[in-house]
Amino acid sequence: MRAPRLAALCATLAALLCACGDTTPQRPAVEVKRKDELPKWLTPIDRVDPAYWLAARKNGGAPVAEARVARLRAALEIGGAHFLESPRMLANRAGQLADMLAEIGAAEDEAELIENLARISAVTPNKQTFGDLCQHYFNLRKQGATPESALADLRERYGLQNRGQ
Incomplete structure (x- = not known):
């Protein structure tokens, strides 16, 4: 009696995990007519x-x-090659980072943020977590670093990961 229940539980958990993932290669774009629909x-x-x-x-x-x-x-697409997150999560994090930067008077373009942080991840041997890099970048900018100096600092820090190989 236990084995069938365990198998059913495992099947349910597997279905839930698959449903939570972002496995679709490209969701169809739905044109939003009003901002409040987003x-x-x-x-x-x-x-x-x-x-x-x-x-x-x-x-x-x-x-x-x-x-x-x-x-x-x-x-x-560039971000997807260098980060663990899906395009959906990259978009969410880039939007969040852009909002946080705007709040401290340091507004930056989301596309440039993704591209610049992807270049940091590219210097490492493994894909990185975009959310972590966003937080490190924001902290540096909040402390007064320019975009260029914050990126240079992160490039140096993350570049150290290559030395352990």
């Missing part, structure tokens, strides 16, 4: 393209420029 943060069930979401979230309801979406999509 989710505050992207969840695994949202059908909004992460690049479109990043472009539209601060656009005040104005039409989203396809060039901006394409730039963000390219940045997310």
